[in-house]
Amino acid sequence: MSRRRALRAALTALAAASVAASTMALAPVAAADEVGPTGLYLVTLASPGSSSPTAAATAEQDALIASVGAPVPIYRWTTALNGFATELTAEQAALLTADPAVELVEADAILPLAAAPRSASSAASMAKATRRPRGGAGVVVGVIDSGIAPESPVFADTPGLGREPERFLGACTTGDDWSVELCNRKLVGASWFVAGFGADRVRSTESLSPRDVIGHGTQVASVAAGNAGVSVAAEDWSGSFGGVAPQARIAAYKACWSAPDPTDDGCSTADLVTAIDRATADRVDVLNLSVAGPTAFDTVERALLGATENDVVVVAAAGNDARRQYAAHPAPWVTTVGGLAGSIRAGRVVVRRGPTLEGASRAVAPTGRARILLANDVAASDATQRQASQCQPGSLDASLAAGAIVVCSRGGSARVEKSQTVRHADGVGMVLVNRDRGTVADDFHSVPTVHLEARQARVLVRWLRRHPGAQATLRPLDRPTAPPRMARWSAPGDPTAGTVKPDLVAPATGVLGAVPSTTGRRWDLFTGTSAAAAQVSGVAALVRARHRDWTADLVRSAIATTALPIDGPGNGLHQGAGRSVAAAAARPGLAFPVGDAAFRAYLTGELTGDDLNVPSMLIRGHRTLTRRVTNVSSRPMYFSSRAVGFNRHTVSVRPAALTLRPHESATFRVRVSGPSGPHRLDAGQVVWTSARGTTVRVPVVLVR
Structure with missing residues (x-):
């Protein structure tokens, strides 16, 4: 008897008291003190889901559930997956794991949203609201997140939405x-799922509905398709x-x-x-998972x-914990998006008869000349010097x-609390100063x-201490203080994996989005690869609307x-292909088709x-890799190739x-030669340019 069959036989004996193996009906669960504690498990069958x-x-699911005496599942999946979620003991989970009809059994887990931690907000901000008036008509962007605030005007039913979705x-x-x-013509779908998290575990202010109280889902949806x-x-x-x-529609x-x-x-x-599974059955065109x-x-x-x-075009966030984890969503069928620290808007402190200093500022108009005080x-009177110096709430005397x-x-x-x-x-203005790097x-x-x-x-503080009664003006500047660069917290790809991750990057610091009014405001900035993924989901919607016949x-x-590509520190496992460019994505010239069964293979x-x-x-050693490209334009095109960016290796392209x-399609080969033996990671690009x-x-x- 094989070890797998022996394990299955032993576990079947342990569970025999609670299993009616001869029936297809679901059997009741044995008492917890007889079979041990239970937990929520996700069970995926080897046979895939079906669009019908x-x-x-x-x-088939019922037979497996009955075979281990498990209860009625809290969820069933039939489209994106063939599987279910149910309460199991460790013994029942092991029994299902050993069953050849089962592909994967894993315990339920709680995953965080891909918003950056509070400290990451100190990265350079970029909150550029798009001026694009059109794009995405007829496309539905599914957003799996914390819900949505339907009252926001970014989700209103406006007359300019264009053609209706055909497949949703x-x-x-x-x-x-x-x-x-x-719901309306803009917000075309809304669903909620809490059985896994547990309705008894949510905050008292939560809404057991599609309504967003955190704000994250509203921000993501507004950035992608507001x-x-x-x-x-x-x-x-x-x-x-x-x-x-x-013009894209949204399903939350x-x-x-x-x-x-x-x-x-x-x-x-x-x-x-x-x-x-629900979004797949609903037939969304783009699916965002931040x-x-x-x-x-x-x-x-x-x-x-x-x-x-x-x-479905699937877009997901790479994650924000570069120090401890490689990029999440490593699957090649997911467009995984890393974070870019965008340029920041600048401002100037002009002290009368004193220094002129530049920093970050979102102000749109200058202050008049005013006293400048530490x-x-x-x-x-009731504040400590530390509280006052940090402008903590209630620490300043209005008479002064x-x-x-x-x-x-x-x-x-928080920085915004100080202002x-x-x-x-x-006060009429604030100069916020860093004490340390x-x-x-x-x-x-x-x-x-x-x-x-x-x-x-330090220059400003020292000057003010020597010149009490000084006056100054705060002035915004039209230029940014720094070019876009990789966010240091954006999770890089795993060099031992099979493919390059993240696929590309997008702005991820200080991105402007709508939030529920229950948060005390209607708009806010958010930071993290969730913001980057939202933008790329929007780009995917633009491309799908422009090319309805293109597959995912x-x-x-x-x-x-x-x-x-982004200049500066980092490599292909930090930025992938580089910064997403919406205008160019609709006209790529060449595309890389993937066969229907290739990802599952x-x-x-x-x-x-x-x-x-x-x-x-992702090439290991001196190898030659082959890729196939297709001309997806409407004209004959000539392309020439070159390899750029490599520091220690020679990379050639043939033809x-x-x-x-x-x-029409054709294949090309990329060959690597150069130093052998241990070496640091090397990266570059193969570039095809048309006439x-x-x-x-x-x-x-x-x-x-």
């Missing part, structure tokens, strides 16, 4: 303070907002919840898989494979600070603010190959990353040129 689920799939089958569900009437031309008024900044694909799938302790906020994998996660091919990744096989010098620009130190409270303190004390940020503030780094801060793999290829080990026809290459008619100016870039990463 059958009774046979349910019967979803609907609007009900729940606490939520009715189907809250309406264009929406007026924004946020503290001392105003302007106009629009999502990347403003709430699978992420707030807990009494914010550190317990997150998304149950059982809820996430159910949301993916949720961090493991770096393995877990149940969530397998569900995303099912979505991809059902022609916060210590305008302390409230009124009409003045106040210099506040970093620390002790609120200055405003409450009737650190970045500066152009936050939305309650009064015009310039944020200075430590060296310039062609859309994914177009987005990646038209990205622009990769999952099962029948294909390696070397053989998978994706628009990137050196291609001439392709519309829809018409179209450029296709393929990131190539060379590892040991």
Whole structure:
């Protein structure tokens, strides 16, 4: 008897008291004191889901459930996956793991949203509201997140949405303070899933409905596909907002919840898989998952494979913990997005007869000339010097600070709270100063603010101490202080994996998005690879709307190959193909088609990353890899190739040129030569340039 059969026989004997093996009906669970404690498990069957689920799939699930005496599942999956989630003992889970009809059994887990930790907000901000008035018509972007705030004007039913979606089958569900009437032509679907997380574990202010109380889901949806031309008024900044694909429709799938302790906020994998399965059955065109996660091919990744096989463009966040984890969502069927620290808006502190200093500022108009005072010098009588210097709430005396620009130190409270303190004390402006090394940020503030780094801060503070009664003006500048660069916390790809991750990057610091009014404001900045993924989901919607006949793999290829590389530290395992460029993605020239069964063959080990026809290459040693490209334009095109960026190896491309008619395909080979033996990672790009100016870039990463 094989070890696998022996294990199954032994475990069957342990569970015999609770199993009726001869019946197809579900058996009741034995008492916990007889079989041990139970936990929620996700069970994936070897046979895949189907776009047209059958009774046979349910019967197969029922047979497995009955075979171990498990209870009725809390969820069943039939489209993206064939599987279920149910309470199991460890023995029952082991028995199912040993069953040849089962592909994977894993315990439910809580995954965090891919918003950056608070400290990461100190990275340079970038909150550019798009001015694109059109794009994405007829496309539905599914957003699996913390829900949505339907009252926001970015989700209003406006007359300029364009053609209706052709394939979407979803609907609007009900729940606490939520009715189907809250959906409209813009918000075409809304569902919620809490059985995995547990309704008894959510915060008292949560809504058991699609309604967003955290704000994250609303921000993501608004950035990806919020309406264009929406007026924004946020503290001392105003302007106009629009999502990347403003005519696209939105379907919200709430699978992420707030807990009494914010550190317990997150998304149950059982809820996430159910949301993916529902979105796939609803036939969304693009699916955004701004949720961090493991770096393995877990149940969530397998569900995303099912979505991809059902022609959904799947976009997910790489995660924000570069020090401890490689990029999440390592699957090649997912477009994984890393974070870019964008340029920040600048401002100037001009001290009369004194120094002129530059820092970060989002102010849109200068202050008049006013007294400039150290916060210590305008302390409230009941405040400590430390509280006053940091402009903590209630620490300033309005009789002393009124009409003045106040210099506040970093620390002790949130940056934006300090400007609120200055405003409450009737100050007219703030200079925020770093005491130690650190970045500066152009936050939305309650009064015009310039944020200075430590060296310039010391210059200002020393001068003011020698010149009491000084006056100054705060002035915004039109230029940014620094070019975009990789966010240091954005998770890089794993050099031991089979493919290059992340696929590309997008702005991820200080991105402007709508939030629920229950948060105390209607707009806010958010930071993290969740913001980056939202933008790329919008780009995917633009491409799908422009090319309705393109399959998901062609859309994914177009987005990646038209990205622009980022200068500075990092390599292909940090930025992938580079920065997403929406305007170029709709006209890629060449695309890398992936066969219908190729991704599943990769999952099962029948294909390696070397053989998978994706628009990137992870090469070990002196190897030659082959890729196939198709001319997806409407004209014959000539392309010439070159290899760029490699420091220690010679990379050649054969053939050196291609001439392709519309829809014609050809293969090319990339060969690596150079030093042998241990070496540091090397990276560059294979670039194909057409006579018409179209450029296709393929990131190539060379590892040991």
